[in-house]
Amino acid sequence: MGKIAFLLAGQGSQYPGMAKEFFENIKEVHDFFGVAEAIRPGTLSQIICGTEEELKKTENTQPCVFLADIASVMALESEGIKADATAGFSLGEVVGLAVSKVMSKEDAFKLVCSRGKAMQKAAEETEGSMVAVLRMDRGELEQVCEETGVFPVNYNCPGQIVVSGKKEKIENLKNKLSEKKIRFVEIAVGGPFHTPYMSKATEHIKSVLQDQKTFNLNKSEIPLYANMNGRPYPENKADMAETLALQVSNSVRWEETIRNMIADGIDTFIECGPGKTLSGFVKRIAPEARIFNVSDMESLMKVKEALAV
CATH class of the missing domain: 3.40.366.10 (Malonyl-Coenzyme A Acyl Carrier Protein, domain 2)
Structure with a gap:
């Protein structure tokens, strides 16, 4: 061992x-x-x-x-x-x-x-939230994050990156992900952490x-x-x-x-x-x-x- x-x-x-x-x-x-x-x-x-x-x-x-x-x-x-x-x-x-x-x-x-x-x-002071984005190309996700004003923050493992930001901007991101048929999961935290x-x-x-x-x-x-x-x-x-x-x-x-x-x-x-x-x-x-x-x-x-x- x-x-x-x-x-x-x-x-x-x-x-x-x-x-x-x-x-x-x-x-x-x-x-x-x-x-x-x-x-x-x-x-x-x-x-x-x-x-x-x-x-x-x-x-x-x-x-x-x-x-x-x-x-x-x-x-x-x-x-x-x-x-x-x-x-x-x-x-x-x-x-x-x-x-x-x-x-x-x-x-x-x-x-x-x-x-x-x-x-x-x-x-x-900044109402925010975090979501885990699943099986999305890293470069593409980082581009969408930049467009929506949120931050890719937790590079967890292949196929999962957590995104954090202001609540309204995260909602916008979620809409874009849904349009692209990309799965995401809400994270049980109370703020825009690691941003x-x-x-x-x-x-x-x-x-x-x-x-x-x-x-x-x-x-x-x-x-x-x-x-x-x-x-x-x-x-x-x-x-x-x-x-x-x-x-x-x-x-x-x-x-x-x-x-x-x-x-x-x-x-x-x-x-x-x-x-x-x-x-x-x-x-x-x-x-x-x-x-x-x-x-x-x-x-x-x-x-x-x-x-x-």
Whole structure:
């Protein structure tokens, strides 16, 4: 077997009750959720009992998905399964800071709470939405995006690119796609993420990361692949902060990330957190890879058995 990568789920994968089994069965998860609750009161109720509508609000989604992701990581580690590298999709990249030891889990959680609030505020200033466009030629889609004033932002896998922008412009795009008989799927998020409309959120993250007394960035213990370029994070602290801040207003190069990880010797991918979205992307990008997802005790035991840990 080659190397193992933990893939960390992002916004849009959330569902009520995610991570409940890990909270109830794994002491380390239970204890850390208590720490998170002290940092952000009300989070525990949201992740365990929150409604779909409550979880869709960005300032709630991000802390809750963070906890669901890190709970899966902690569950794997409790069974002796460790990552050789990691990558997170959008907010999942903040979880990756904790997995790679760039930040402590507590600091990464504080950062994702701040990030979520900043992105929620930016989203409220510009009403927007996102759609996944399926099986459309990349060049043609980018041309239509330019014509309609929206942005191709998530290059997920062959045959799927997510587009983001102002709501009225996304509606115009959808009409054009329907005319061309191109399929698209709405994404369960509350704003025009990974576009220039998030520039204020980028500036906010830059400013909070400048306070080294609040957030201390360390050299990663394992490679953390960045959304912006699909390459491992830089080692310089200023460059790390820049990469992290710019991520919210720039595209996610997920397909490129997975291909680079494979080129670097990764052959086993474990999706950590709610849903199986990232697993599906990897299957499209690298069908030869071993792919698992861990979101509850049953899936955890399946991975343990498969890896014979």
